[in-house]
Amino acid sequence: MSTTLGVHHVGLSVPDLKAATGFFVEALGFQEVGGKPDYPSVFVSDGTTMLTLWQIAEPETATQFDRNTNIGLHHLALKVADKNQLTELHAQLVERDDVGIEFAPEPIVSGAAIHHFICAMPGGIRIEFTAAA
Known part of the structure; x- marks a missing residue:
């Protein structure tokens, strides 16, 4: 028997918090359910799954994920x-x-x-x- 009970939430680091929030809210119908302004984040949910969208500090210098070479x-x-x-x-x-x-x-x-x-x-x-x- 597993000690865990499923996924509570998934955290995603994003280069543009407003654009990411808009995608989930406008395109997919998620609801904004919270956030932390001091560590820029927005929490969104579809009623089953919650996502934490975290604004990265320096989007201009961020490295894009490559599914063939990065862990993550x-x-x-x-x-x-x-x-x-x-x-x-x-x-x-x-x-x-x-x-x-x-x-x-x-x-x-x-x-x-x-x-x-x-x-x-x-x-x-x-x-x-x-x-x-």
Whole structure:
């Protein structure tokens, strides 16, 4: 039996706190649920998952994460209700100029019942969205 009970929250260091907050609140419908102005951060939640968005001190000199060479968060995966919502979300995010789409919805592996797509949110963190087919 595990000693842990699931994820309480995930903390993400971001180069632009306002842009990152806007992505989660405006594009994904998260609610702002707190923060710490003295250590610039905003807490957002979808009612199930809470994220802490931390403003890095010097975005101009920050090194972008490279999933092939760095240790750290490869991506954050979030579930959506179904394949239709996955397709709709992809279409909405394609229209945003602050989001980079890595690939369109497709089976997670050939023939799988789970479909997914990945995008880069403002600041470059990779977000995967998944849904049952």
